[in-house]
Amino acid sequence: MSKKNLGMKIIGVNKRAKREYEILETFEAGLVLQGSEVKSLRLGRISFKDGYVRFHNEEAFLVGVHIAPYENAGYAQHDPERERKLLLHKREIRSLMGKVEQKGLTVIPLKVYFKNGKAKVELGLAKGKKLHDVREELKRRTIAREMAREMARFK
Template sequence: MAKQSGVKSIAVNKKARHLYELLESFEAGVALQGVEVKSLRQGHVSFKDGYVEFKSGEAWLRGVHIAPYENAGYVQIDPERERKLLLHTEEIERLTDKVEQKGLSVVPVRMYFKNGRVKLEISLARGKKLHDRREDIKQRDIAKDTARQLARY
């Protein structure tokens, strides 16, 4: 079986950039069952309230919904189950320290296939306040208006 080359996007967490200020990104592997991978190939994933939790020196992905694969037969897997993230020990320790000390969160940003393997981009994030979100929307609108004005001339 030949390995696939390149990166193929599965899903992007659009809410992450809206609700959080993303500070630092990491790439993590995800421990999945076979039917979950088949469901991901069809793009059936929802990040909704997903986050990363650290327990006893391991990173766990919680709150991410991977829809059941309809042709799975008798194999039934909980779509909301915890999934282990595959990170280096140093990365886990570094993220754990920052989350505990500074009150930051680790959120999933996007999921993709890289050389045939499922990868998850996670980011160290600080929650935005309501006025910060409004400021971002205001800046985006200003940028659109200026681009529109420049397009006329």
Template sequence: MSKKAPGANVIAQNKKARHIYELSDNHEAGISLTGSEVKSLRAGHVNFRDSYVDFRNGEAFLVGLHIAPYDNAGYAQHDPDRDRKLLLHAHEIENLARSVEQKGYTVVPTKLYFARGKVKVDIAVGRGKKLHDQREDLKRRAEDRDTQRELARF
């Protein structure tokens, strides 16, 4: 029996979120989906652009996540841009909602993956970076790459 490589069940990652936000306080949440949405996710047809978590009536919803329609769904097509309910404990929702009330903070999805046959979404609290902070991060990463490249020569 062969073991899967770590991270082999990752559907998609939101790499842009790490560029735009300083992320902290990660949580794993379940997500309420229809059958055609799961099949579309297995095919990798998902887009994180402009998605975030919204809190309404003590519940958490993932807004702006685009899951493309599944071609073979027939008459039971899903709405690609609908709000999807996140499955979290009540105390987790309260803590996240409290952190979002602070100015400049939001909750964004960072990763979609399968865990034990269920679709999970990794969400994190993020504080928006200023443009100069984003540029500094890019410079720092470029310098780190250069130093690693130089060290690899020896």
């Protein structure tokens, strides 16, 4: 385990992000959660489906990320689809807001993890790929995989 990943437990990874978006920059943000959400995250019950970051009054909110209800929470259940506030420095929020408004980019969650006991989310400043870009990348990967398979056969 590297020194960088010391005390880090990955909860969920957004697999669709790298396929559908070109990630330009990444950020780490804290996540404001309720008690039952933390318990549910520890069990790995998260889905990114349509997750993105929305800005409102110079605050950032994580929208569209589903954290499943915790079965043993009793009456204190959380709303699985609620907006969750992100903890970023004001200058980071302003920078991201400017890039999203001017350049037509979007901010999406890449992965959620616990770092030293605190829930964190890795955000990516992303640009959507066109359909032909996605197809081109799939072709490139297939060719690379076949070449590696042929190379392994002749070793």
